[in-house]
Amino acid sequence: MPESIPASVLVVDDEPDLRTLYELTLLRDGHEVVSAPDLTQAREWLAQRRFDVLITDMRLPDGLGLELLREMTQTQRTEKCIVITAYGSADNAVESLKAGAFDYLTKPVDLKQLRAAVASALLSQRHPLVFRPTTVTTQELSAPGAPTRQLSSAPPPPSGVQALQRIVGSSASIVQIKSLIEKVATSMAPVLILGESGTGKELVARAVHECSHRAQGPFVAVNCGAIPENLIEAEFFGVRKGAFTGAAQDRDGYFHAAQGGTLFLDEIGDLPLAMQAKLLRVIQERRVRALGGVQEDHVDVRVVSATHRDLSALVPAGEFRQDLYYRLNVIEVRTSALRDRREDLPALTQALLQRICADSGQATPTISAQALAWLQTRELPGNVRELENLLQRALALSSSDSLEPKDFGDTAAPTASNGFADSQRPAAPSPETVPPSIPADLQSYLDQQEREVLLKALKECNFNRTAAAARLGLNLRQMRYRIQRLGIAMPSDETDGG
Known part of the structure; x- marks a missing residue:
C-alpha cells in the first residue's frame, strides 16, 4: 500500500455508520477528516475551504455524487475525488471516471482499499503534474x-x-x-x-x-x-x-x-x-x-x-x-499512421538512426537529401517499425559515413531521370519486383495475397497449422482465425491436433 501522507479529507455519505467508519479509518492514518450527509452540506464545506481528497457516495438524498464532481471540474478545484459506487455497477464507475474522478471504490468498501486509494490520490497530488484529469480524446x-x-x-x-x-x-x-x-x-x-x-x-x-x-x-x-x-x-x-x-x-x-x-x-x-x-x-x-x-x-x-x-x-x-x-x-x-504525419519523418529517421547505432556501438552516419526524399515517397504501411527495418538494412549495406538511396536496396537506387549517372542505375527489375497496378478493391487484393502466403506455408508444413504459424511468426489462435476468415479448406487428416 502507498505510504500514508497526512491530509485533509471530506467524506460525503448519507449513512451515519459508514461515515463514522470511514472517518475513524482515515483518522488512524493521521488525516484530518470532516463529513457531510448530502450534497448540500458538502457544497457548504467546499465553499468554506479546500481539501486534498473528496470521498463521495454515488447516490445521496439530494442527488448524485457525479453532480459534485462535475461542479468541481467546472470550477477547476484541485481536490482528488474518489467515488463509492454500488457493488458491480460498472456504468457508474465508468461515468465517475469520465466525470473527473481519480478513482472509484465498490460497496461494500474494503477499508485497506480505501486507505490505499486515498494514499495513492495524495501521492498523485504531490506529483508535479497537478492538473485534474480530463476525458477528451x-x-x-x-x-x-x-x-x-x-x-x-x-x-x-x-x-x-x-x-x-x-x-x-x-x-x-x-x-x-x-x-x-x-x-x-x-x-x-x-x-x-x-x-x-x-x-x-x-x-x-x-x-x-x-x-x-x-x-x-x-x-x-x-x-x-x-x-x-x-x-x-x-x-x-x-x-x-x-x-x-x-x-x-x-x-x-x-x-x-x-x-x-x-x-x-x-x-x-x-x-x-x-x-x-x-x-x-x-x-x-x-x-x-x-x-x-x-x-x-x-x-x-x-x-x-x-x-x-x-x-x-x-x-x-x-x-x-x-x-x-x-x-x-x-x-x-x-x-x-506515419503517412498522416510525413513532416515528422526527418526527425524520426534521425532519432531511429541514433538509437540503432547506439545499440550497436557504431558512429551515426548522416542521411543524404536524396535518401530522405526516397523515404518520403514510400507508403510505409508498417509505419515506424517498417522505417526502422529499412534503416537497419541501409546501415548494414552502407560502406560510407552517409546513407544514400542505393543503401536501401535495388528498389531505392536512383535512375537517370532524377539526375544520376547511368553507372549508378540498377539492373532492370524482374517481373516479380514490378509493383502491381492499383487494385480496384484493396481489401480483396490484400486478402488474396494473404491467402496465397498462408497456403504456401501450410503446404510446405504438410498442413500442420502449428508449424505453419511458427513459420509466419503467428500463434496457433491467430493462424486459426486467419484460416477461418479467408475460407481456406484444410485436409481432414491434420497433424497438429488443433
Missing part, C-alpha cells in the same frame, strides 16, 4: 471549441520528460497525443490506445506510466495475442502449487507483477471471450485469485490497453464484450 482536443485545461508550470518528472521525448515529432497529432498523455497521467482511469501496427502504442503507454505518480512502480507489458489460450489465466492471475500437472511451485501472474504500477495489455482485441469476462471482474473488483488458490489478493494496478483492431466493430459481432469495452475505453488515445 485526441480528436476532441483539435475540435473547434474543445475544452482546455491549464497545466501546472512545473515540468513532468525526469522519467516523464524522457518518455515524452521518445515520442518523436512536432506534427499536430503528436503534439495532441503528448498533451493528452500529460492530462490523463495522474488519474486511475483506464486508457485505451488505438492505432495501426507500428505506430508506437507501447511508447504512449510507457509515457502515461512515466508521467504518473506510479512512475516508480513496475511497468508490465503483455501481448495478449502471444499467450497460448490454455495458459492465459495462469499468466494473468498466477498459479498455486499443485493447481495442475507441472505446477511445482507458486507463481505470481501479471497483475501481481504490476502491483503499484501499470499493466499494459497490448493487442487486447485478441483476448478470448472467456478471459475477457475474468479480466472485467478483476478490473472492477481490484482482486485476483490465482489458479488453484482459495483467497483473493487486492491489486493496485492501473490498466492501459492497446489494439490495432476496431473494438467498436468487434462488439456487435460478438467478438468483444461490450461491458469490458466501455470499462477499458474511459480515455481513448489514437496514434497516427
